[in-house]
Amino acid sequence: NAGVTQTPKFQVLKTGQSMTLQCAQDMNHNSMYWYRQDPGMGLRLIYYSASEGTTDKGEVPNGYNVSRLNKREFSLRLESAAPSQTSVYFCASSAPRVLAGGEQFFGPGTRLTVL
Amino acid sequence: GQQLNQSPQSMFIQEGEDVSMNCTSSSIFNTWLWYKQDPGEGPVLLIALYKAGELTSNGRLTAQFGITRKDSFLNISASIPSDVGIYFCAGRIQGAQKLVFGQGTRLTINP
Numbered sequence: 001n002a003g004v005t006q007t008p009k010f011q012v013l014k015t016g017q018s019m020t021l022q023c024a025q026d027m028n029h030n031s032m033y034w035y036r037q038d039p040g041m042g043l044r045l046i047y048y049s050a051s052e053g054t055t056d057k058g059e060v061p062n063g064y065n066v067s068r069l070n071k072r073e074f075s076l077r078l079e080s081a082a083p084s085q086t087s088v089y090f091c092a093s094s095a096p097r098v099l100a101g102g103e104q105f106f107g108p109g110t111r112l113t114v115l
Numbered sequence: 116g117q118q119l120n121q122s123p124q125s126m127f128i129q130e131g132e133d134v135s136m137n138c139t140s141s142s143i144f145n146t147w148l149w150y151k152q153d154p155g156e157g158p159v160l161l162i163a164l165y166k167a168g169e170l171t172s173n174g175r176l177t178a179q180f181g182i183t184r185k186d187s188f189l190n191i192s193a194s195i196p197s198d199v200g201i202y203f204c205a206g207r208i209q210g211a212q213k214l215v216f217g218q219g220t221r222l223t224i225n226p
Binding site: 045048050103 | 146148150155156157158159160163203205207212213214216217218219
């Protein structure tokens with residue numbers, strides 16, 4: 001099992017460029033999440049998908065869109081990147097709460113710099 | 116939104132010392148989780164707690180779910196260099212899908 005995988009690991013964009021961050025999990029989890037991590041800010045939820053076919057906004061959704069492509073894959077898109085979106089992005093997944101208490105498992109992260 | 120207060124924000128200790136950190140909330144949680152993040156990596160789950168008063172150990176790590184359900188603490192005994200990293204608490208209120216994360220405690224160990 002690879003767990004949660006993310007691509008790319010590093011990315012540099014110019015202001016206004018677009019890109020999609022990819023995430024996949026092989027644990028048969030129903031729920032998937034996108035977070036951003038900034039120094040001193042901890043982890044902030046951008047969007048999440050409780051199950052295939054549904055997505056919901058988190059704490060900081062502005063400037064992002066998501067797609068739950070299937071049960072395994074959840075992508076995050078920046079349509080027009082801004083310097084304020086320079087951050088480390090983490091994808092996570094979890095099994096249903098009734099089975100696993102909401103434990104989330106994280107990928108290795110994508111380090112994004114917007115110039 | 117929900118907030119968790121995690122303290123201390125940073126710790127500088129000698130190898131072999133014990134470590135204690137905690138998280139408090141104004142809300143009642145029914146799940147508490149503790150994660151560790153190594154530099155350049157994603158957070159890794161250390162301990163999960165599901166019942167008020169629960170005390171759970173994972174090697175040299177011990178965590179407790181507070182009786183009031185508004186706090187949790189993590190202890191590390193006899194610290195070693197590989198304990199260096201950032202420790203996060205996370206909680207989930209009843210019925211919620213999302214976790215709320217603390218700001219993290221950065222642990223530095225002097226050999």
